[in-house]
């Protein structure tokens with residue numbers, strides 16, 4: 001295994017009972033001081049995925065990498081596109097240490113995408129959870145399973161922000177609506193959009209503030 005600067009999380013080893021398969025992909029890695037992209041062969045096996053780039057020279061050339069199933073977090077899928085958080089990189093530039101791996105199946109049939117999807121479907125829920133920015137463990141119900149750090153306070157702060165923004169939008173919506181009233185003709189323009197958005201933000205903000213959970 002080649003050191004990609006991405007620490008692997010030995011604590012969450014997952015083995016899937018699957019056949020070894022390969023796919024032609026366009027892959028990119030972003031974040032953690034590891035920005036690169038290019039065509040590659042993606043190999044899927046019982047331990048995880050391996051990326052073998054077609055081109056290894058150049059500033060933004062992908063590096064070969066192995067990612068174990070237990071290191072995948074926040075997996076997002078859309079048709080033949082896959083996006084996963086694969087760890088916490090070394091770079092603290094830009095403030096975001098998360099390493100995001102994206103790949104898109106190239107010239108592969110839809111059944112290949114379905115096949116890969118069915119493999120990902122078998123991963124435990126923690127593979128789809130958020131990644132702890134401190135230890136890269138899975139964040140389940142806003143608490144990191146590995147280091148125990150709670151992200152509830154952060155969610156409460158966000159909730160309070162939502163509440164303030166929602167309240168402001170509601171006030172603007174109501175005042176615009178009332179100032180649009182024309183006493184001569186009796187016409188009024190109701191700013192539904194602003195009022196509705198304000199109300200939604202207030203509700204979401206309240207839930208976040210009270211329960212300290214992320215909802216979207």
Ligand SMILES: [Zn+2]
Pocket residue numbers: 132133134135136137144145146147148149
């Ligand atoms: Zn943690």
